[in-house]
Every structure is written in structure tokens, then in C-alpha cells.
Amino acid sequence: MRLLFVPNEEYPMFTSIDPATGAPGQSYAELTGAEIEIKLQRAHDTFREWRLTDLATRTALLERIAEQFDANTQRLAETATREMGKTLKSAIAEVQKCAQAFRHYAQEGAAMLEPRSFPGATATWHPMGPVLAVMPWNFPYWQVVRFMAPTILAGNVGLLKHASSVQGCGAALEEMVIAAGGPAGLFQNLAIKSDKVDALIADDRIVAVTLTGSEGAGMKVAEAAGRALKKVVLELGGSDPFIVMPSADLDAAAKAAVTARVQNTGQSCICAKRMIVHADVYDAFFEKFSAGMQAVVAGDPMDAASDMGPLSSEEQRATVLGQLKLFEQAGAKLLFGGEALPGKGAYMSAGILVDVPTDHEVANEELFGPIAMLFKAADIDEAIGIANAVPFGLGSSVWTQDADERARFERDIEAGMIAVNKMLASAPEAPFGGVKRSGHGRELGPYGLHEFMNLKTVLG
Template structure:
């Protein structure tokens, strides 16, 4: 059974049964049979299904959002926004999917050649709890459009969301077996990956989970896309709009209660504007209201679980023992939920191991640097390379940041976010491969070369 707890109240939610081996086998057989039909389905059929899914997600956004908020604690308004983003992604692939699949001609020395995009088969998605709809849909929508079928292994605490996702595909008229929820725990994943009917795996999660999945898939020579952790730099230079940078820094750090791979976690600020930025950033972080996620006036809900809150508290303790100063925050609320107030650390020793970890909670690290070279060096001095946000009005500085920050994504004068149109992913321990746009769709397709006589 999957035991679930509402992190806002500590209330036990109804447990969800775990699938046994026979049920998993039946799901794999359905996926295999459905792929044999869906792979040759008309593009109009695929786009119509995605469009219906977009409409359904929009129509049922409040119901879907409440499931996520109860299971993992994000504010209801942010859950609704997440479901709306999913609706937009379905519509994006419904509109642009056919052009992503168009064949193209290439010049060869003799005869003629063209490139075709063909589906691979059933793909397993191992997904996390922090954006329980969006993380799945950014795989699901392009997979359906590509002619693949999907199998979802979702996080244990968001099994209600997982069931809702599978239900929505059926409600939209998707064929049985097109997208199935595998209600299994982590220990059962290796067997599914190893099954010959599963052709590839995509995972969003920790580097530890990514390493295990990649190892299993590697033994079977199966394609893997990994979107792993991040400790993104948020760099502020003297030419930046300090008011806007400080405001966006607060939003970046506390969105989803700081439980986002791409939210700014390390604020790296030039010494010329450090004091001004720090004052405004501190004021903004102190004003963050943590509380009932169902209340529209709440800025930040609880962490996803008591275990996750304790992990952040343990990291805070190690940082302070290493010499950092907790300026404020990082406190439990007097409530039954897994709450933690927004906080800021200064003076974090740059060579401390804990300073290079990902803090998955509403705690920021603030650093002072004297020039752009030091900013880039500090930004890159971690094992991760997912995203980054840079604030400058200097074109030469912008070019340096774009070129020299070792990350899969850089946002200029804005906080980083994902969008259906642009590729999403990282480098180093943040993983490999890309999601979204045509690039994400093509990750799980056969780029087939067809040679013909001239």
C-alpha cells in the first residue's frame, strides 16, 4: 500500500493499493499491444486527442489541483497554475506536433536521401512529486504525439495525481494502454526497465535515482533521458534593476516552497550592489507568509513531507557548523504541518561540502563577489549544471554568462522557468538529454535515414 499524509495538516489520506506482479505484466502487455496500433495512427487522431486533453485539464483544473495540494502541499493557486500549464502544453503539441514530425531531405553524393521520425515503443517515465502534473505532461504530450505509449511510475506520495493523469487520458478518448499508471514502488522499477517491451526511460529526480535507473537501462542498452538536481546560481551585477532582481529572487527561492530544481538557490551578488540587494531581498523573504496552502492569501505551503523538512533542517545545521550565519528563518511553525519559514544564509564557506548540495526548501545562500570572473567561477563550482539566472544590462556581461556558465539553461533578467516551446535539461550531475519542444519529442524517436536512387 501507498501510505499518504497531507503535509499541511498531518492528516492521513486514504492509502492506495500497490500493483502486484500480475497487474504489472498485464499493463506491459497492454502497452505493447497498443503501441502496435498507435504507431501508425493518423496525425489528426493524435492532435485531436491532445487538444481534448488540453480542454479537459482546463475544465477540471480545480479538481486536479486539489489532489496535488492535498498530497504534496503546494498552494492551491500554484497547483491550478501548474494544471493550466499542462493544458497549454497539450495544445502546443496538438498545434505544432505535425511539423515536428515532418520528414526532411538531405543532400548526398549519389542519389537522394530523406530523414523520417518514427516512434520507438513503450517508454517508462519515473517522475517526482514536486510538480506532479507538469513533470509528467512534459513527457506525456510529446510521447503521444510521436506515436509512442507511456508508462508512469510516479512518486509514492503523489499516487492520487498519478491515477488522475491516467484517468484523464481515458476520459479524453485515448485507447486503452496508451498511457498507464504503474502503481509500484522503487524496488520494482528495475524489473520494468529490464523488460524487453520497454524501449526507453525518462527520469526526473535525484542524481542517486538517475544513476540507478541509467545503470539498469545501460545493461540493456536502452535510451535514457535524465533531469536531475540543481543548485542554480542567481547572479546580480551592478547594472541590474536591483528592485526587480530582489523581487524575482524571492519568488524564485520560495516557489513551490523552494522545492524546484530550477529555482535560484545561490544568490551571487556583486559587491557594488550587495548591500542594496541584500536589504531588499531580506525584506522580501521575511514577508513571505507560510501557511494553509488552500488559503489564497498564503505565499508558501508546507514542505512535501516531514521527512523533507527534516532533511532541510539537517542541512541548515551542517552549514552553520561549517561557519555560515543563518540571518533569519528556517524555523518550524507552531502547527501540525511540515512548515518551515523562508530564510537566508550568509558567509557559507565556499569549499564546504554542504555548500555544493541542493537545498530543496525555502532557504537561500547569499554570496558576495567582486567581479564577473569570480561570479562565473562560483556559479560553476558545484557538481550540478541545470539552470541559471543572470541580471545585467551590459551586453558583454550577458555574452560572458551565456557562454561560460556551465548549465543547460540561462535566463537573462528574469527568473528561470520551463516552457513547452524551448528545450529543458542540464549538464554535469544535472543529467543529460532534453525535454520539451521538438527536441524532447525526438529524444524517443528513431531518426531514420532513407537512401534512394537519384
């Protein structure tokens, strides 16, 4: 069924709010129904041409897009910092990582798309069509590029429904493609609200959808995709465990744990959120970790001396503060931090929760802020049990020098990713995604490329 979008209401403006100051920033007009229809048809028409381009044309464009990210690093980073509050240094690193991803797919794409031969048959990869991406604000470039780079390489085209608060970042992403010489319909930012997503998914010009976001958003998108019988990839919440065993390098583990918890002001799906520490080293780890968390400087995200900026909005800070009240009502104890800092901006101090009851529903909360939960485990079995007790299964980090323990963790931790003796991080070459209520499907690496391609079998 093809749907024709027509204007039938007054369309509001998106206005970004600087979470460091509360001051309004640039405004962007929401697309009218007629404008959505134009972009949809443009995507459809562009795909008919782009699918026929050769691999050399696609990879050359990816290289030029990477060059645009390089040339505009400072401007792109400042836009992200103003719109969602991450530190400028982390925003710069995010932009550089995006350039790395485009180059990765440009350089490795040919190998990823090699046909596979079988007795009497060959399997070949082919593009599917326009893919809709529904993306969040926390990594406003990287989350999108994880879908965007392989989409272009595959011969597909992309449509982005970005978070309302980061429309400047969404517009900039489209600008990078155009500046690199890409056709106008290859990647388009749709400045729309969430209430338009169901109709987009139902439109027969959209062949698939990918979402990074909350469980609730994931369920709505999956339901809409199911009704339309369309492929969907979901990267949802996480409450990642960070397990420390007696053989671990405690200095390295504690330092990594602080970074893993407060990066992006704790607003990352793969932030380590639950520190699970063996009883034999609990006190020693706690001393190092708590000192590190208390030393975290929350301040102006444009200042290189700041370890973290504000939360993304006043609303997000209020959500985290409300969650902390629920934890305390359930019997958990906030040792320090977790306070709204005075003055302008959505700032909050880093903190640690202990005595969190693992059998209470509050333990299933994903804290999207700079607050760590600390648990004590008697042995590896209890550590794995605590790690797996939540409904999420995105990532994990384990710290041990024991080969047998490592093997147990790799086998028994219920997660899509596991980092050993290091902080979990995403990388262009490594498949990214989770299990359980953290979603399904994969981004990045060859598997992320293949998610939205038709594996066509040729017999004879």
C-alpha cells in the same frame, strides 16, 4: 529478455498524507505482479496499433486531453495540494500549464515531425515503443506532462511510475487520457514502489526510460538502462545561480529572487538557490531581498493569502533542517528563518544563509527548501567562478543591462538553461535540461519530442 511479473509477496497500500495537517488521505493498492504484467502487455499491444495512427488522430487527442485538464482544473489542483502541499493557486497554474503543453504539441507537432531532405537521402521520425517515466512529487502533473504530451504525439505509449506520495495525481493523469477518448494502454499509471523499476527497465517491452529526481535515483536508473542498452533521459538536481550585476534593476531582481527561491516552498530543481551579487550592489540588494524573504507568509496552502505551503512531508522538512546544521558546522551563518514552525504540518520559515564556504563540500548541497544562499562577488569573473563551482548545471538567472556581460554569461555559465533579467521557468516550447550532474537529454520543445523517436534515414 522478457520478464513475467508474478505475485510473490503481500503488496502494501499507498496512503497519501496531507503535509499541511499530517492527516492521512486516500489509499491506493500497490499493483501485484500479475497486474503489472497485464499493464505491460497492454502497453505493448496498444503501441502496435497507436504507432499506425495518423498525425491528425494524435493531435486531435492531445486537444481533447487539454480540454479535460481545463474541465477538471479545480479537482486536479486540490488533489495536488492535499498530496504534496503546494499552494492551491500554484497547483491551478500547474494544471493550466499542462493544458498549454498538450495544445502546444497538438498545434506545432506537424512542423516538429517534418522529414529532412539531404542529397540522396531523407531523414524521417518514427516512434520507438513503450517508454517508462519515473517521476517525482514536486510538480506531480507538470513533470509527467513534459514526457506525456510528446510521447503521445510521437506515436509511443507511456507507463508512469510516480512518487508514492502522489498516487492520486498519477491516477488522475491516466483518467484524463481515458476521458479524452484515448485507448486504455496509451498512458498507464503504475502504482508500484521503486524496487520494481529495474525489472521494468530490463523487460524487452520497455524501449526507453526517462527520470526526473535525485542524483542517486538517476544513477540507479542509468545503470539499469545501461545494462539493458536502452535510451535514458535524466533530469536531476540543481543548485541554480542567480547573479546580480551593478547595472541590474535591483527592485525587479530582488522581487524575482524571492519568488524564485520560495516557489513551491523551495522544492524545485530550477529554483534559484545561490544568490551571487556583485560587491558594488551587494548591500542594496541584500536590504531588498532580505525584506522580501522575511515577508514571505507560510500558511494553509488552500488560502490564497499564503505565499507558500508546507514542505512535502515531515521527512523532507527534517532533511532540510539537517542540512542547515551541516552548513552552520561548516562556518555558514543563518541570518534568519530556517525554523520548523509550531503546530501541525510540515511548515518552515524562509531564510538566508551567508558566509557559505565555497571550498567546502557543503556548498555542493542542493537545499530543497525555502532557504537562500547569498554570496558576494568582486567582479564578473568571480561571479562566474562561484556559479560554476558546484557539480550541478541545470539552470541559471543573470541580471545585467550590459551586453558584454550578457555575452560572457551566456558563453561561460555551465548550465543547460539561462534566463536573462527574468526568473528561470519552463515552457512547452523551450528545451529543458541540464549538464554535469544535473543529467542529460532534453524535455519539451522539438528536442524533447525527438529524444524517444527513431531518426530513420531513407536512401534513394
